[in-house]
Amino acid sequence: MFKALGERLQATFKKLRGKGKLTEQDVTEALREVRMALLEADVNLKVVRDFVAAVKERAVGQAVFESLTPGQHVIKIVHEELIKLLGGSTSRINLSPNPPSVLMLVGLQGSGKTTQAGKLARLLRKNGRHPLLVACDVYRPAAIDQLETLGRQLDIPVFSMRESKNPVEIARAAKESAMRQGRDLVIIDTAGRLHIDERLMQELQDICEAVHPHEILLVVDAMTGQDAVTVAEAFDKAISIDGIVMTKLDGDARGGAALSAKAVTGKPIKYIGVGERLDALEVFHPDRMASRILGMADVLSLIERAEEALDVKRAAELEQKLRSQTFTLEDFLTQLQEIRNMGPLDQLLGRVPGFAQAKQLQNMQIDERELKRVEAVIFSMTKRERQRPEMIDGSRRKRIALGSGTSVQDVNRLLKQFEQTRKMMKTFADMGKRGGKKAKFPLV
Amino acid sequence: MGFMQKLADGLAKAREKFLVKLDALIVGRKIDESLYEELEELLILNDVGVTASARLLKHLRKLVSERKVQEGHFLRPLLQEIVSERLGKPEAIELQQGRLNVFLVVGVNGVGKTTSIGKLAQYYREQGLKIMCAAGDTFRAAAAQQLEIWAERAGVQVIAHAAGGDPAAVVYDALHSARAKGIDLLLVDTAGRLHNKTNLMQELGKVRRIIEREAPDALREILLVVDASTGQNALSQVREFAEIVPLTGIILTKLDGTAKGGIVLAIREEQQVPIKLIGVGEKASDLRPFDPQEFAAALLSSKTP
Numbered sequence: 001m002f003k004a005l006g007e008r009l010q011a012t013f014k015k016l017r018g019k020g021k022l023t024e025q026d027v028t029e030a031l032r033e034v035r036m037a038l039l040e041a042d043v044n045l046k047v048v049r050d051f052v053a054a055v056k057e058r059a060v061g062q063a064v065f066e067s068l069t070p071g072q073h074v075i076k077i078v079h080e081e082l083i084k085l086l087g088g089s090t091s092r093i094n095l096s097p098n099p100p101s102v103l104m105l106v107g108l109q110g111s112g113k114t115t116q117a118g119k120l121a122r123l124l125r126k127n128g129r130h131p132l133l134v135a136c137d138v139y140r141p142a143a144i145d146q147l148e149t150l151g152r153q154l155d156i157p158v159f160s161m162r163e164s165k166n167p168v169e170i171a172r173a174a175k176e177s178a179m180r181q182g183r184d185l186v187i188i189d190t191a192g193r194l195h196i197d198e199r200l201m202q203e204l205q206d207i208c209e210a211v212h213p214h215e216i217l218l219v220v221d222a223m224t225g226q227d228a229v230t231v232a233e234a235f236d237k238a239i240s241i242d243g244i245v246m247t248k249l250d251g252d253a254r255g256g257a258a259l260s261a262k263a264v265t266g267k268p269i270k271y272i273g274v275g276e277r278l279d280a281l282e283v284f285h286p287d288r289m290a291s292r293i294l295g296m297a298d299v300l301s302l303i304e305r306a307e308e309a310l311d312v313k314r315a316a317e318l319e320q321k322l323r324s325q326t327f328t329l330e331d332f333l334t335q336l337q338e339i340r341n342m343g344p345l346d347q348l349l350g351r352v353p354g355f356a357q358a359k360q361l362q363n364m365q366i367d368e369r370e371l372k373r374v375e376a377v378i379f380s381m382t383k384r385e386r387q388r389p390e391m392i393d394g395s396r397r398k399r400i401a402l403g404s405g406t407s408v409q410d411v412n413r414l415l416k417q418f419e420q421t422r423k424m425m426k427t428f429a430d431m432g433k434r435g436g437k438k439a440k441f442p443l444v
Numbered sequence: 445m446g447f448m449q450k451l452a453d454g455l456a457k458a459r460e461k462f463l464v465k466l467d468a469l470i471v472g473r474k475i476d477e478s479l480y481e482e483l484e485e486l487l488i489l490n491d492v493g494v495t496a497s498a499r500l501l502k503h504l505r506k507l508v509s510e511r512k513v514q515e516g517h518f519l520r521p522l523l524q525e526i527v528s529e530r531l532g533k534p535e536a537i538e539l540q541q542g543r544l545n546v547f548l549v550v551g552v553n554g555v556g557k558t559t560s561i562g563k564l565a566q567y568y569r570e571q572g573l574k575i576m577c578a579a580g581d582t583f584r585a586a587a588a589q590q591l592e593i594w595a596e597r598a599g600v601q602v603i604a605h606a607a608g609g610d611p612a613a614v615v616y617d618a619l620h621s622a623r624a625k626g627i628d629l630l631l632v633d634t635a636g637r638l639h640n641k642t643n644l645m646q647e648l649g650k651v652r653r654i655i656e657r658e659a660p661d662a663l664r665e666i667l668l669v670v671d672a673s674t675g676q677n678a679l680s681q682v683r684e685f686a687e688i689v690p691l692t693g694i695i696l697t698k699l700d701g702t703a704k705g706g707i708v709l710a711i712r713e714e715q716q717v718p719i720k721l722i723g724v725g726e727k728a729s730d731l732r733p734f735d736p737q738e739f740a741a742a743l744l745s746s747k748t749p
Contacts (some may be wrong), residue, residue: 045489145586192702
């Protein structure tokens with residue numbers, strides 16, 4: 001995500017890094033690169049202009065006189081201005097103190113409203129809400145089926161009225177139904193519409209009047225071009241949106257739309273969609289996003305993701321095992337499974353410092369099937385073998401390879417990997433004992 | 445209503461916005477550096493992109509000096525000339541009579557693949573061809589149902605498997621069924637996939653290989669669907685998809701919004717894949733062949749057609 005933009009900016013700043021002092025010309029030249037990078041990332045031209053002007057004013061005025069390493073100073077200013085541009089601090093959604101709260105998703109066709117409705121329901125249920133999904137897209141073929149399928153996958157009720165072609169009526173009935181069922185959160189999925197379609201924009205206003213949403217979120221595709229601004233402004237003008245959900249940020253879109261949308265509407269980005277899985281929705285943090293753009297990896301989000309997936313108690317147990325050298329292949333397997341729960345691996349690794357930059361790793365693809373193979377090998381071992389890998393001799397290796405549909409070489413490789421992991425873990429554990437840097441997540 | 449009119453109507457919002465700005469910029473001014481600079485910004489604002497804009501302007505400067513033009517308002521016809529010249533000739537989709545033809549439709553999520561297939565099915569059905577659709581999107585919830593509803597409207601048959609199945613298997617079945625039934629055109633829908641997801645892209649490669657193997661020489665078109673409101677990322681989409689499957693053309697959808705489709709120019713300048721169809725509305729008849737001359741005229745001509 002934002003990779004290309006980050007890379008470009010970093011290349012620009014590398015030139016600045018070596019300098020002892022910055023002239024106005026240096027700054028101007030660096031900012032020309034910034035301007036190009038931002039435009040190619042689809043940041044709106046007007047936004048770019050303001051951004052560059054703001055950075056320049058601060059950089060030229062200060063860096064030359066005060067800062068010891070002016071290059072760093074410029075990076076810091078760009079970072080700070082980026083945070084400002086992205087909305088400053090994290091914004092939460094508004095939920096009503098009197099249930100049910102009504103949340104409505106709006107946007108152009110194909111921006112990802114229905115999928116985000118499912119993801120939001122899942123996320124907010126995790127926070128203790130009881131969502132009801134409402135299918136108000138009566139136009140697109142099978143839109144209701146799509147939401148109902150998502151509801152089934154998540155085990156969250158879906159309200160629909162297949163015989164009705166009137167979204168206003170459906171929304172009103174859904175709100176009443178939520179009250180009767182004791183659901184405290186109504187999530188309305190609306191039909192995709194062009195912001196210039198007066199009839200459909202009127203329909204949104206009618207829904208608003210009927211159910212008074214506490215939170216209206218505009219869903220915007222991260223790949224949108226310069227027009228994102230027009231769209232955001234039009235929706236905001238018609239129904240006064242409360243925030244933005246930026247989707248498909250797991251692609252290679254540089255997400256310039258994300259930078260622009262906030263800047264022109266003044267409405268914050270609240271969530272970002274980072275994958276097709278239903279758990280791939282994150283709260284938007286401007287500071288973290290700014291760091292990501294500049295290539296300072298986003299460790300905080302990674303840790304949060306890990307915490308969501310890992311069983312804390314078991315992690316502590318594992319750590320104990322590591323120290324006492326009783327870490328077995330079975331624990332290795334549990335760990336693998338927990339890591340897989342955290343989501344697609346390449347996505348995770350992209351956020352580890354250094355990974356995003358390391359050239360040799362850029363084309364590396366993490367194959368989830370490889371993990372499956374490892375699992376298969378371990379599953380083909382007996383319980384004793386898993387606990388005492390030393391006992392696995394040649395003939396056992398042959399049997400395991402046959403049983404798991406792999407080769408003896410695969411089994412060897414796994415055993416070697418395991419041995420290395422164990423050694424590495426031991427080192428970490430010892431470090432911890434001596435009061436050094438503690439390895440919090442003993443990853444493979 | 446002629447398509448020219450339809451196109452002009454579809455582009456009305458975009459055209460209006462673009463032309464008003466363009467005229468405000470050039471009318472009554474002398475052609476100088478600052479005018480070029482502002483023109484470049486206008487192009488960038490229309491998703492033409494930094495690189496393609498620079499090339500267009502270079503071309504424009506050349507014409508201006510050749511024709512010794514000095515007044516700003518002459519720039520509009522010159523731009524129209526440049527745009528239609530650079531967009532090249534229209535490239536039509538042609539089917540072979542009396543045998544099976546296959547279209548594979550690909551693209552990122554939410555660009556309108558299934559909808560485009562629905563429209564194509566209806567269009568060719570009206571031409572009297574026997575059509576079949578293959579529901580290759582086994583991932584997104586209710587994608588197959590969506591295709592089925594479109595197919596029902598068009599009165600064509602759909603081959604679908606249960607959700608979560610292997611798309612290659614759906615295509616395999618569809619190919620055999622299509623051959624047995626003497627189908628003229630098989631439209632293969634695929635799941636939306638972001639072009640940087642290697643595994644999903646490999647899956648697409650597999651679908652194509654199945655088609656080549658089971659029905660040699662039948663694969664007539666591999667069409668990438670691109671949303672007209674996409675920015676410079678569209679270039680990346682074209683590039684990455686083309687690396688996995690040999691794209692034969694692009695379907696540009698949702699041109700009826702306010703996005704001007706400046707991305708048409710960017711794609712043309714930087715990629716070899718021609719735009720073959722454009723969508724300017726919700727009706728089946730709103731998906732039409734792309735004619736560069738018409739497009740340039742609809743966007744830049746002073747006469748409303």
